[in-house]
Amino acid sequence: MKQNNDKAWNALRELTDPELPFLTLEDLGVIRSIKIKNKNHVITISPTYIGCPAISVIESKIKNRLKKLGIHARVEKSFSPPWTTDWISSKGRKKLEEFGIAPPQLKKNGYLQVASANKVKCPQCSSFSTEKVSEFGSTACKSLYRCLQCKEPFDHFKCI
Ligand SMILES: [Zn+2]
Incomplete structure (x- = not known):
């Protein structure tokens, strides 16, 4: 994770998992990339367990957090390669x-x-x-x- 998206990354990395509130999205390795397309931030996340209800909560957490910073964001999910528990830091x-x-x-x-x-x-x-x-x-x-x-x-x- 790098580039000129540090502001967004810094805001998002500390967000926590709804089911495991002591784990951040950075700990879980959920945020795959942050890109800017047509002045909009596109956040790509890797859903953890398929069907885990937490992912929609994480999605709205991300949007709300960035909204507070005046950043308009779209959240996309990426399933390939699939997230594995090896990505947990x-x-x-x-x-x-x-x-x-x-x-x-x-x-x-x-x-x-x-x-x-x-x-x-x-x-x-x-x-x-x-x-x-x-x-x-x-x-x-x-x-x-x-x-x-x-x-x-x-x-x-x-x-x-
Ligand atoms: Zn024991």
Whole structure:
């Protein structure tokens, strides 16, 4: 992200995800580009989970934020290449862990790395001895896990 759109970028990068209010759009890697076409800003975003209702909220957040700056913006969605959880920044992953949510495993070339495959680390005690309790946690983007070490249940941000 660069060019003469710093004003828009600075305003948008700090906006937060409605379902995970401690994560910014920058942490999530949602904003793909900011361009100016015919004096209008065109913001291209990558929807996270398909069908995640958060994306329409994010869209209006972006428009409202820029409107306050006197910037007229259009929001476009890009599905190619599709957003994956690998786009979540290391800062974002750290925040997830701090909030007790196991971050998604990092993939390499689209595949889970062997060492981390199917292993979810407990955000409380860092044990890998965990088990999935339910495919769906507090939101559709998360599944519910339980730590066999400290016995605490926790959410895991699904890896896609
Ligand atoms: Zn634990």
